[in-house]
Amino acid sequence: MQQYFVKGNAENPVTITDKETAKHMFSVMRLAAGDEVVLVFDDGVKRLARVLSSQDQQFELVENLAENVEMPVEVTIASGFPKGDKLELISQKATELGASAIWAYPADWSVVKWDGKKLAKKEDKLAKIVLGAAEQSKRNRVPEVKLFDTKKDLLARLADFDKIFIAYEETAKAGERSALAQELAQITPGQKLLFVFGPEGGISPQEIESFEAAGGIKVGLGPRIMRTETAPLYALSAVSYALELADHD
Amino acid sequence: MQQYFVKGNAENPVTITDKETAKHMFSVMRLAAGDEVVLVFDDGVKRLARVLSSQDQQFELVENLAENVEMPVEVTIASGFPKGDKLELISQKATELGASAIWAYPADWSVVKWDGKKLAKKEDKLAKIVLGAAEQSKRNRVPEVKLFDTKKDLLARLADFDKIFIAYEETAKAGERSALAQELAQITPGQKLLFVFGPEGGISPQEIESFEAAGGIKVGLGPRIMRTETAPLYALSAVSYALELADHD
Structure with missing residues (x-):
């Protein structure tokens, strides 16, 4: 599943304001309402997120994912x-x-x-x-x-x-x-x-x-x-x- | 020191016949009589070699070097x-x-x-x-x-x-x-x-x-x-x- 980093703390729902990220999501990948991606905020937690509105560039956070691939150091x-x-x-x-x-x-x-x-x-x-x-x-x-x-x-x-x-x-x-x-x-x-x-x-x-x-x-x-x-x-x-x-x- | 691979078994003296290798040695690096390089033949042994004649593209093998950097497998x-x-x-x-x-x-x-x-x-x-x-x-x-x-x-x-x-x-x-x-x-x-x-x-x-x-x-x-x-x-x-x-x- 496509993953994106979003600056700041997790908020639900979240509006994507970064232009490059939004462009990739909605112009390149053509995400539509209901489509799911993984969003990662500053806390490093992966969150399953679902498009609420592509026009508003808004996602609903569905659940936290346990996956952590960072090195132990x-x-x-x-x-x-x-x-x-x-x-x-x-x-x-x-x-x-x-x-x-x-x-x-x-x-x-x-x-x-x-x-x-x-x-x-x-x-x-x-x-x-x-x-x-x-x-x-x-x-x-x-x-x-x-x-x-x-x-x-x-x-x-x-x-x-x-x-x-x-x-x-x-x-x-x-x-x-x-x-x-x-x-x-x-x-x-x-x-x-x-x-x-x-x-x-x-x-x-x-x-x-x-x-x-x-x-x-x-x-x-x-x-x-x-x-x-x-x-x-x-x-x-x-x-x-x-x-x-x-x-x- | 510059190192070159030479196809075949070690022979002393050795004449470099490979065109690319000879070009690098004598045109790019401008090796002249007395200059030293390392030559490696098919046996994988590094040998110190000295230019005998750049015109004849000929080297004298001086000594074997112990250095081996190959993996153990x-x-x-x-x-x-x-x-x-x-x-x-x-x-x-x-x-x-x-x-x-x-x-x-x-x-x-x-x-x-x-x-x-x-x-x-x-x-x-x-x-x-x-x-x-x-x-x-x-x-x-x-x-x-x-x-x-x-x-x-x-x-x-x-x-x-x-x-x-x-x-x-x-x-x-x-x-x-x-x-x-x-x-x-x-x-x-x-x-x-x-x-x-x-x-x-x-x-x-x-x-x-x-x-x-x-x-x-x-x-x-x-x-x-x-x-x-x-x-x-x-x-x-x-x-x-x-x-x-x-x-x-």
């Missing part, structure tokens, strides 16, 4: 600004793979320089991609999208996390293979994890130092060299596997 | 033909993530219909993408690329595998979460695993039946709905995490 990924439109792929796939927030920052070795206006435009575009992916993958939450203006702004947020993992290629090359698994074995539900990734050129020694000073742990993600857009997908899959599949009977 | 992924150029993304990412072979087949619910000529052209293109990705991710092996003409041809190959996993969305929805982890806990090095994925529309009941008749096990890949091109990346990451990171001290 909140995983934020932070990518060094990569080239081209790689952030679009990262954002879409990270949403499908359960990320709680998708961040990016101007890393020392980022080739691209995005200023305020470009940054805001990019953030908007990514937010739309993430919203669409969250609806398609039936998430209960829409991941936050945030592009930091400066690295300082990112560093100021590090204290919010229970665990910070620095995906570091040299660690992987040196044969370090178990740190991530050891850490994940000790994670408890509800904790906030951050994975930091470099851009194409990698993370600079100064950055490693900053992240380590904030409690970050260098981890390898297997022995193969992954492109900058692939590593976050590996990390999210690994967390899901460890906490949703392996740690489950 | 051989993982083949088989995707139902997806729409557009999704197989390109799958092939590139699956190579980075350690796949041993990347297969695709005309599934019951595949929308695209690729005939012999189109299929051969697509296979060629994918093989080039995979070769480039294997060089970039410093693989010891170039994954096989195979697009099956008929599903029968795929089914005839199922007996080659020690384990066949059917990625089945309904299994994931039903809350099945641990089958994959239980199976991976019993895998031994060198075994051959196959993961079968449906196209956008999913795997048909008849296909499930055929794969199960060959010993396939339905597995969920977590609670979220993933796009057809994302599921293989999750599966490969999960196998890597389970066998390369978690099962390691």
